[in-house]
Amino acid sequence: KAGVTQTPRYLIKTRGQQVTLSCSPISGHRSVSWYQQTPGQGLQFLFEYFSETQRNKGNFPGRFSGRQFSNSRSEMNVSTLELGDSALYLCASSPPASGGADTQYFGPGTRLTVL
Amino acid sequence: AQSVTQPDIHITVSEGASLELRCNYSYGATPYLFWYVQSPGQGLQLLLKYFSGDTLVQGIKGFEAEFKRSQSSFNLRKPSVHWSDAAEYFCAVASGGTGNNRKLIWGLGTSLAVNP
Numbered sequence: 618k619a620g621v622t623q624t625p626r627y628l629i630k631t632r633g634q635q636v637t638l639s640c641s642p643i644s645g646h647r648s649v650s651w652y653q654q655t656p657g658q659g660l661q662f663l664f665e666y667f668s669e670t671q672r673n674k675g676n677f678p679g680r681f682s683g684r685q686f687s688n689s690r691s692e693m694n695v696s697t698l699e700l701g702d703s704a705l706y707l708c709a710s711s712p713p714a715s716g717g718a719d720t721q722y723f724g725p726g727t728r729l730t731v732l
Numbered sequence: 733a734q735s736v737t738q739p740d741i742h743i744t745v746s747e748g749a750s751l752e753l754r755c756n757y758s759y760g761a762t763p764y765l766f767w768y769v770q771s772p773g774q775g776l777q778l779l780l781k782y783f784s785g786d787t788l789v790q791g792i793k794g795f796e797a798e799f800k801r802s803q804s805s806f807n808l809r810k811p812s813v814h815w816s817d818a819a820e821y822f823c824a825v826a827s828g829g830t831g832n833n834r835k836l837i838w839g840l841g842t843s844l845a846v847n848p
Contacts, residue, residue, distance in 0.1 A: 723777070
């Protein structure tokens, strides 16, 4: 089975712009979670989608949003980028029998740099 | 609030030596505990997990971890480290409710370097 894929792998944007990141989960997985990873804050949970509905949400401002499509692919959008949004954004999918945070499989991440 | 602490930011061991990475958690109920590894440029890979039952858990790549409720710990061990084990190791706890309401809370990670 193919693993979790994320596109693009690297992205450079300037302050004020917006960005959309994409995640394709493992085939058959319906839960997709997003995380932000920075050296200072570590891994922080952004949100989780299941069957096209947001099921859980972390403590991020409304500039961070996401959605999930009927094929379980998910996108994450960040509007009005700030320098502090520079991070590795990780996507993870979970098997259908597990709860949202159980046994997650991660993609390689998208490295976002905001200049 | 739930939290995970990995006291050691950086550890260096010699190849062939034993390894123990520490993880302490704060959580009121029975936790779901995980260890993940992240190699440079890679995503996170699950090493092992504890949900219930036997408190000594075996994982991939020769790793094991022991859940000690009395110490709120879930330390990761390996009897003989290989150079390819150099990576960042993360401990996490699934908390915040039951079933689909659980979220992963992460430690800040321990960076492992292996000397030849």
